[in-house]
Amino acid sequence: MIVADRKSLEEILTMVKDNKKILIAGCKGCVTVCNVGGLKEVEILASSMKIARKKQGTHIDIDINVLERQCDNEYVAGVSDIIGNYDAVISLACGVGPQFLSEMYPDQTFYPGVNTTFFGGATQHGVWEERCAGCGTCAINNFGGLCPIARCAKSLMNGPCGGSSNGACEINKDTVCIWDVIVRKKMDAGKLEDLIGVRGIKNWRTARDGGPRRSIREELVQGNI
């Protein structure tokens, strides 16, 4: 899923400091799963903002709405009747959400309420870790099912660098050296020779280096199947 962190209250309050009536739009997708932009978090933000404004002595009307997903136009269209009623909208979806909203409702102002961070998953309750860099050419099968693109600080493809120490990466002792894990896994499986061949230069054109990406599924473009 896409993982995000909520922006600080100070940053959000500054964004809407001149607005008197706002909508906070949540999303039932990834940001609900990573506890940053679902109904609960939307309600908490609304209440916190009202407290801040009351402390300041200025009034603010805040409505909330949690869309099924903000990354699908059919759901984004669901707020067309109400979107014009507000001075501004704070979206607690990932960076995709406020863009879909901005594209559909060009006259409205949308603010991102979260910082979108990475593709990952929860390793324990409350802890999320990056697992995928979305490079567009998945090759984790070559590395024991682990991704050195996303999980090695240098995205090395041919083994660890000299900064690997006791299984930790030199950038941070809490960051696992994924190459250490890959090599150990291959050793345990008796397949270390899988890593011997020199891997050629990775083609990054499928990643961000090739510019904004688009995925087209012809059979779906033609209609539902």
Next chain:
Amino acid sequence: MRLSYPADIKVIQVPCTGRVDILHLLNAIEDGADGVYVAGCLEGECHYIEGNLKARRKVEYVKKTLTELGIEPERVEMYNLSSAQGARFAEIASEMVGKIRELGPTPVKSTHAA
């Protein structure tokens, strides 16, 4: 026991402090409460195993939020006592009321739409 405690307190009963939500605490502050405290069972004595521990974490979250908003975090507290400790309940009530009196009225004033 006929113990008395300050009349400033409004008691809201819940089946277990695990039922208390972050929003309950925030909404109380939002609606102008000078302070809110949660009186849960003693740690390790929760009938639902960890309801009181969860409540403490929620209280800590709200304290953090209030700090971010420039409001004294001491306005929200968690206390642990058993249902047999009536005297302690009265003592906590007085302690909390005393603390809030020291802090003064809430800075969260009711506002009206212009």
